[in-house]
Amino acid sequence: MIPLRPLGMGEILDGAVSTLRAHWRTVLGITVTVSVIMEIGSLLIERYLIPQPPELSPNATTEEAMDAAMESLKSTFAALGPAVLLGLVASIFTTALLTNVISRSVLGRQVEFADVWRESRPRLPHLLGLTVLLPAMNIAIAAVALLPGLLLLSTPEAGIPLVALGSLGGIVVMVWLNIRFALASAALMLERQGVIGSLKRSAKLVRGAWWRTFGIMALTILLTLLISMIISIPFGIIALIVDGDGFTGIMSGTGTDFGWSFLIITGIGSVVSSAITYPIASGVPVLLYIDQRIRREALDLELARAAGVPGYGPPPSDSAPRG
Known part of the structure; x- marks a missing residue:
């Protein structure tokens, strides 16, 4: 799937796409199943848990409008919990399964769902810990960065600049750390590292x-x-035309009470989109991990032996690209 040498940017992106092409039955079986479950859950949440915005009379006071907006915001945040949980589960399963699909594809080995699941299943609890830890890290950074400014908001001339400066600093730190730990999931799955070990391994490879x-x-x-x-976008346009007042309600500013047909059509669009983008988003970090190990640890020699390339010796009994 990839040349056994240091990879260029285009080769990494092409490798992720090549996985989808070469093993489309297994890859699409994983991504479509996860996407359908995710979209059904999101659809039910959107339909039944997120309340409709309250209707205000034209003569409503500013205080009434603010109260209605706050109630709507509170209800929306309360409904976000199940949506976040669904996203977390979808991320764990797609990352785990597609990482092992790509590791097998790199070696030219047969990719069957049963084999991929057997290799992925023992690592799911560790991947759950990593998937929870990274967002928690971002939340902690944001809280530390914004806290001084928020405490001084009663004095706007001091609080607002501190909030702006803290936001900028927090974003810089979060981006730096997230890139530093971008290869952690691949290290966790392919090297059987623990959560902290995978973070350290990623930091070492990205250095x-x-x-x-x-x-x-x-x-x-x-x-x-x-x-x-x-x-x-095309699915969204079709959904607007099929359901409700379509463009008329949107353009007039009166809004549209979208029904099941709108949600189903846009959901189908999301499933198709996710089925294609999941392999790319999951594949690039894995191929980056392999590329960094080729550059630093001569992993290409180990991969050549594992793939049975003549002149590199017999393949080991466990020929996955692990440490």
Whole structure:
């Protein structure tokens, strides 16, 4: 799937796409199943848990409008819990399964769901810990960065600049740490590392290659967003035409009470989008991990032996690209 040498940016992105092409039955079986479950859950949450915005009379006072907005905001945040939980579960399963799909594909080995699941299942609790730890780290950084400014908001001339400065500093620290730990999930799955061990391993592999890792990850995010927009926008337009007042309600500013047909059509668009973008988003960090190990640890020699390339010796009994 990839050349056994240090990889360029284009080869890493092409490798992620090649996995989808070469093993589309297994990859789409994973991504479509996870996406459908995710979308059904999101659809039910949106339909039954998120309340409709309260209707205000034209003569409502500013205080009444503020109270209604706060109530709507509280209800929305309360409904976010199940949505976040669904997203967490979807992320864990797609990351675990697709990481092992790619590791097998790199070696040219047969990729069957039963084999991938058997390899992934013991690592799911560890991946859960890592998936929870990284957002918690970001929340803690944001709290520390914003706290001084928030405490001084009663004095706007001091509090507002501190909030702005803290926001900027917090964003810089979060981006730096998230790139530093971008390869942690691959290390956790393929090297059987623990949560803290995988973070240390990622930091070691990214050291000296932070900007390159940042550029490839940023390009991947932009690419997946672009693909999502290209796929989702037509489905959204069709959903608006099919359901409710369509463009008329949106353009007139009266809004539209979207029904099941709108939610189902947009949900189908999201499933199609996720089925294509999940392999790319999950594959790039794995291929980056392999690339960094090739550059630093001559992993290409180990991969060549594992793949049975002549002249590199017999393959080991366990030929996955692990440490």
